[in-house]
Amino acid sequence: MSSTVPYELADSVATIALDDGKVNVLGPAMQAAINEALDRAEADKAKA
Numbered sequence: 855m856s857s858t859v860p861y862e863l864a865d866s867v868a869t870i871a872l873d874d875g876k877v878n879v880l881g882p883a884m885q886a887a888i889n890e891a892l893d894r895a896e897a898d899k900a901k902a
Contacts, residue, residue, distance in 0.1 A: 857873075858872070858873055858874045858883075858884060858887055859871065859872060859873070859884070859887035859888055859890070859891050860873060861891045861894055861895070863895070863898050863900060866899070866900055866901040866902070867900060867901065867902045868891075868894075868895035868898065868900035868902070870888070870891045870892070870895065872884065872888075
């Protein structure tokens with residue numbers, strides 16, 4: 855998992871954040887990391 859898109863799961867709630875320093879540029883790498891986090895949330899059967 856990318857450190858620029860930290861993922862946490864607690865009580866079936868997934869928390870996905872954008873953390874790329876002072877600016878959160880939505881470039882290809884960030885988009886890929888977000889997709890990876892969303893895929894993980896789906897695999898974990900997160901409810902929210």
